Amino acid sequence: xxxxxxxxxxxxxxxxxxxxxxxxxxxxxxxxxxxxxxxxxxxxxxxxxxxxxxxxxxxxxxxxxxxxxxxxxxxxxxxxxxxxxxxxxxxxxxxxxxxxxxxxxxxxxxxxxxxxxxxxxxxxxxxxxxxxxxxxxxxxxxxxxxxxxxxxxxxxxxxxxxxxxxxxxxxxxxxxxxxxxxxxxxxxxxxxxxxxxxxxxxxxxxxxxxxxxxxxxxxxxxxxxxx
Amino acid sequence: xxxxxxxxxxxxxxxxxxxxxxxxxxxxxxxxxxxxxxxxxxxxxxxxxxxxxxxxxxxxxxxxxxxxxxxxxxxxxxxxxxxxxxxxxxxxxxxxxxxxxxxxxxxxxxxxxxxxxxxxxxxxxxxxxxxxxxxxxxxxxxxxxxxxxxxxxxxxxxxxxxxxxxxxxxxxxxxxxxxxxxxxxxxxxxxxxxxxxxxxxxxxxxxxxxxxxxxxxxxxxxxxxxxxxxxxxxxxxxxxxxxxxxxxxxxxxxxxxxxxxxxxxxxxxxxxxxxxxxxxxxxxxxxxxxxxxxxxxxxxxxxxxxxxxxxxxxxxxxxxxxxxxxxxxxxxxxxxxxxxxxxxxxxxxxxxxxxxxxxxxxxxxxxxxxxxxxxxxxxxxxxxxxxxxxxxxxxxxxxxxxxxxxxxxxxxxxxxxxxxxxxxxxxxxxxxxxxxxxxxxxxxxxxxxxxxxxxxxxxxxxxxxxxxxxxxxxxxxxxxxxxxxxxxxxxxxxxxxxxxxxxxxxxxxxxxxxxxxxxxxxxxxxxxx
Numbered sequence: 166x167x168x169x170x171x172x173x174x175x176x177x178x179x180x181x182x183x184x185x186x187x188x189x190x191x192x193x194x195x196x197x198x199x200x201x202x203x204x205x206x207x208x209x210x211x212x213x214x215x216x217x218x219x220x221x222x223x224x225x226x227x228x229x230x231x232x233x234x235x236x237x238x239x240x241x242x243x244x245x246x247x248x249x250x251x252x253x254x255x256x257x258x259x260x261x262x263x264x265x266x267x268x269x270x271x272x273x274x275x276x277x278x279x280x281x282x283x284x285x286x287x288x289x290x291x292x293x294x295x296x297x298x299x300x301x302x303x304x305x306x307x308x309x310x311x312x313x314x315x316x317x318x319x320x321x322x323x324x325x326x327x328x329x330x331x332x333x334x335x336x337x338x339x340x341x342x343x344x345x346x347x348x349x350x351x352x353x354x355x356x357x358x359x360x361x362x363x364x365x366x367x368x369x370x371x372x373x374x375x376x377x378x379x380x381x382x383x384x385x386x387x388x389x390x391x392x
Numbered sequence: 393x394x395x396x397x398x399x400x401x402x403x404x405x406x407x408x409x410x411x412x413x414x415x416x417x418x419x420x421x422x423x424x425x426x427x428x429x430x431x432x433x434x435x436x437x438x439x440x441x442x443x444x445x446x447x448x449x450x451x452x453x454x455x456x457x458x459x460x461x462x463x464x465x466x467x468x469x470x471x472x473x474x475x476x477x478x479x480x481x482x483x484x485x486x487x488x489x490x491x492x493x494x495x496x497x498x499x500x501x502x503x504x505x506x507x508x509x510x511x512x513x514x515x516x517x518x519x520x521x522x523x524x525x526x527x528x529x530x531x532x533x534x535x536x537x538x539x540x541x542x543x544x545x546x547x548x549x550x551x552x553x554x555x556x557x558x559x560x561x562x563x564x565x566x567x568x569x570x571x572x573x574x575x576x577x578x579x580x581x582x583x584x585x586x587x588x589x590x591x592x593x594x595x596x597x598x599x600x601x602x603x604x605x606x607x608x609x610x611x612x613x614x615x616x617x618x619x620x621x622x623x624x625x626x627x628x629x630x631x632x633x634x635x636x637x638x639x640x641x642x643x644x645x646x647x648x649x650x651x652x653x654x655x656x657x658x659x660x661x662x663x664x665x666x667x668x669x670x671x672x673x674x675x676x677x678x679x680x681x682x683x684x685x686x687x688x689x690x691x692x693x694x695x696x697x698x699x700x701x702x703x704x705x706x707x708x709x710x711x712x713x714x715x716x717x718x719x720x721x722x723x724x725x726x727x728x729x730x731x732x733x734x735x736x737x738x739x740x741x742x743x744x745x746x747x748x749x750x751x752x753x754x755x756x757x758x759x760x761x762x763x764x765x766x767x768x769x770x771x772x773x774x775x776x777x778x779x780x781x782x783x784x785x786x787x788x789x790x791x792x793x794x795x796x797x798x799x800x801x802x803x804x805x806x807x808x809x810x811x812x813x814x815x816x817x818x819x820x821x822x823x824x825x826x827x828x829x830x831x832x833x834x835x836x837x838x839x840x841x842x843x844x845x846x847x848x849x850x851x852x853x854x855x856x857x858x859x860x861x862x863x864x865x866x867x868x869x870x871x872x873x874x875x876x877x878x879x880x881x882x883x884x885x886x887x888x889x890x891x892x893x894x895x896x897x898x899x900x901x902x903x904x905x906x907x908x909x910x911x912x913x914x915x916x917x918x919x920x921x
Binding site for chain 2: 203206207210226237238241242244245248249252255324325326328329332333335336337339340343
């Protein structure tokens with residue numbers, strides 16, 4: 166008997182697995198991947214951020230200043246959601262996972278895209294608490310762009326520190342919003358239907374998801390995170 | 393068995409045994425300093441510090457109080473450091489939990505709380521040291537640029553304490569929730585708390601809100617460190633609050649530490665209670681704060697010696713023959729001030745109550761009064777008291793403030809407006825219609841066209857009366873400006889004579905708008921009859 170023979174069902178073997186069992190088996194890998202990335206905890210945090218956004222809009226936690234400054238609380242919450250997504254890219258397995266995980270790029274891409282979509286849905290639900298400055302269109306642009314920055318940060322400095330990119334962008338934007346920025350890279354200061362800002366945000370999101378799908382977070386076995 | 397083991401064990405000397413715990417803690421601290429994550433983020437924080445704290449301040453006039461209002465008064469140095477420090481401290485605090493080594497290290501000889509304090513101390517030392525270095529470099533750059541006045545050292549101390557408090561709070565988050573999400577939660581939570589603190593500060597100029605670390609209401613007075621010292625009252629209260637938060641957060645760690653003895657837990661309870669008491673006391677002190685001429689005063693913390701203004705030899709020049717004297721710190725604006733006041737003094741010359749001297753006085757920033765301060769004319773001999781601190785001073789490169797219409801004469805026009813406003817007796821109020829009309833006419837003669845006056849009244853740095861009743865800038869129309877046009881159209885000698893005859897009535901508020909018009913214009917007076 167050779168190993169090739171094992172591909173055929175052995176005489177007396179049981180019937181093939183039912184369809185639902187096969188579906189469960191197919192979902193097992195994504196589920197294990199998501200659990201290893203603490204996606205359930207991330208979903209809880211995203212829900213908490215949505216509640217925070219709802220509260221800020223419902224109870225009018227406004228910021229003094231013009232229109233750009235008034236969206237600052239919602240922008241902070243959107244950045245926090247992007248940071249949570251970026252931190253989920255941190256993987257504990259490193260080299261063994263990368264050397265054996267044929268589906269890893271797809272899992273990374275799928276997880277990042279799905280979490281971004283879920284974050285958008287959750288925050289859009291939170292936006293029903295009141296009038297969101299810029300509307301949900303601007304929120305989608307902000308969330309996607311800052312998530313892209315977070316994913317790029319994770320690819321560059323490690324998933325555990327993926328939150329540094331969104332926080333740095335938020336601080337830069339905080340200063341820029343007090344002035345009169347003209348660059349589309351500070352897209353929160355642009356109108357919701359501004360094409361330049363949307364393109365910049367989309368470009369960063371595409372770059373971030375591509376980098377994280379192809380290379381993964383930096384600390385996934387290639388370089389250990391700081392203590 | 394070797395000879396070495398046969399030797400009798402040497403008793404540990406009493407002095408060595410006393411020094412052992414501190415030395416072992418220092419060794420642990422040294423290890424933690426070498427393995428801390430904070431240094432990795434310092435280059436990024438340095439870049440943001442330059443972008444957010446230093447760069448925007450360079451557009452201000454070269455006075456410490458103006459340069460540092462953005463980064464110290466509004467707390468941008470804390471915003472640049474605090475969230476990062478909280479995030480990194482949370483990462484360090486969650487280390488044992490994330491790596492599942494908590495049980496392993498609990499069994500070591502060192503109390504768990506002590507080991508955690510060493511980790512926190514290493515993070516805080518890196519963060520506070522970096523804060524002090526970055527701030528010191530910024531002040532050194534200011535000094536090299538010739539920035540005048542006293543640096544706000546008390547506010548540097550507040551910032552350093554805030555950084556320590558953020559590190560302690562973030563560390564506690566990491567210890568209590570050892571997750572990869574602890575760091576972003578602490579960082580963004582800290583950031584949200586800071587911007588909400590700023591927001592509250594924009595609304596609340598009194599009461600407990602003054603304690604908030606980025607509340608800029610009243611903490612910086614326009615002439616602090618220039619004409620009078622920086623008052624330490626509010627900084628001390630804020631340091632108490634922030635230190636109390638840090639101590640309470642560190643005390644909480646001791647309550648949770650497993651394997652430590654009961655006396656350590658009682659110590660942790662006492663430390664936590666002390667921190668809460670310090671923070672509560674600070675909030676209570678802030679509720680007693682009031683705005684004085686030199687800044688925020690908290691009676692329980694106030695030292696009357698801090699109220700003494702600086703003595704200085706003024707720098708003086710002449711404006712239309714009248715001496716104008718300023719603090720040496722404002723010496724570079726003396727030519728602008730004399731050039732601005734010259735035409736006004738020429739108009740006032742010979743009239744009752746005209747000043748014979750102009751002297752600078754300290755400015756009080758009161759957000760409830762629009763942030764600016766009126767000038768006053770009074771005394772014997774009559775002196776014009778100049779308050780310059782809140783006005784639109786030109787920046788370090790001599791660039792004048794430009795208003796929304798593109799006019800670069802804002803400072804001169806503000807000076808003329810405030811001087812004329814004081815001269816017509818309107819006080820700290822918009823004044824009667826007649827006073828407004830005379831003010832507008834005198835301003836027109838002094839070189840501020842009527843058409844530009846509505847915009848001038850909306851410029852930043854003027855008291856709230858400037859905008860009261862004027863609404864948004866628009867055309868110079870209405871009965872006040874109509875009467876001003878009639879007064880301005882009179883020959884100078886006739887207007888001077890009219891002012892000499894009616895100034896007393898004008899200042900007392902007895903002159904009405906119509907009376908001013910008819911009295912000023914003989915033809916209209918006949919028609920009025």
